Amino acid sequence: MSGFNKENNPEKTLDLFNKMKNDGIQANVVIYLCLIKALSRIGDYSISISIIKQMPDSFFHDNQIQTALIDMWGKIGYMDKAKEIFEKNLQTDQAMHNSMIHGYGLNGKSVEAIQHYHRLPKDFIDEITNISVLNACSHSGLIDEACSIFQSIRNKTETIYSAMIDCFSRGSFFEEAQKLIDEYEHSHPPSVSMYMALLSGARNEKNIHLSKIVYNRMKKIFPAEQNALIPAAVLLANVYGSLGENNKASEIRIQLEKLRSKHKKRVGLAWASVNGQVFKFRAHDESHPRANEIYAEAEKISEEIVKHGHIYDSSWVTRPLNPDETIASVLCGHSERLAIAWCFLENPNAKRIHVAKNLRICGDCHRATKLIAAIRECEIIVRDAHRIHHFYTNGQCSCNDYF
């Protein structure tokens, strides 16, 4: 089970659990820890409930299980359930506090994250606590709060610096971000993640001048680190694309394809479930038995959103198009779009859909999903690599487009 989890196959962990049950094998705490991890990856409320119900009562008193459950409910988007477990527990430990703060941050409840942080005794705060609270501030643009927390941290590690730089960059405080990078580099070698934070801030603002400076600087400082230069080049191409400079953007994308063929690509994966069945979609997946119908449904959704004013945003296409592709067909093939189409195909009157994703949601999928939730009158909850997006039926997202 642990192997399946590590390989991004949480649905197989659940299958194995069902097989165990059929074979009459009793599950112990370790197995439930694996299951809870798989459930937090899949991100579906009803499947999680049905598995947790089967857990023997005595396991609920186990510290590791409690922490794992708090973490899981936070990741699925149910902080009230996480809080319930947390408050029932008289002997809370560091890991539980960290899971609470992290969960608040994921769900955009930064004020709660900060309050929880300030209530903690000093010896309960470690590097993870600090990073979680800074990320929570960062996702909601609470820069003053982040600054004062950052100042109070004695042992500032590379990751803590990066979190603060990310916070400044997301808020477009680029000078402050640069100052912190300088301060850090005074006594340390340069860090890739700090430059990536600065670059994605510049991308969000469509600031081509700064994007170019940062990208060129990265090429100079980290010439051998292709794993960092590839995503950096994607961001730079995004900026050109969003400014309509498509020639420059495709020039970079062609160079990128060459680089990528030598490196492992990170594939977009999305999990969704219908009637207790979990399915994992890859981008442009055709492996589902109802693939043809899923693509037809995706097409139908696409027509609906276009009718409601959606314009496909080519800046989120990160590779050259194949001859049989269009901007729309590439974007509609993103894993979360297919997962959403499948949910509507199986259940046209769905009122709530859960999708979990391994990468960050792209700007086009974010705009499209807001419209889909409104048109189909269905709440859609997407957890991506950074946070949870609640798309409400009024066409708004809980992140207020700050992601």
Ligand SMILES: [Zn+2]
């Ligand atoms: Zn997308």
Ligand SMILES: [Zn+2]
């Ligand atoms: Zn959002």
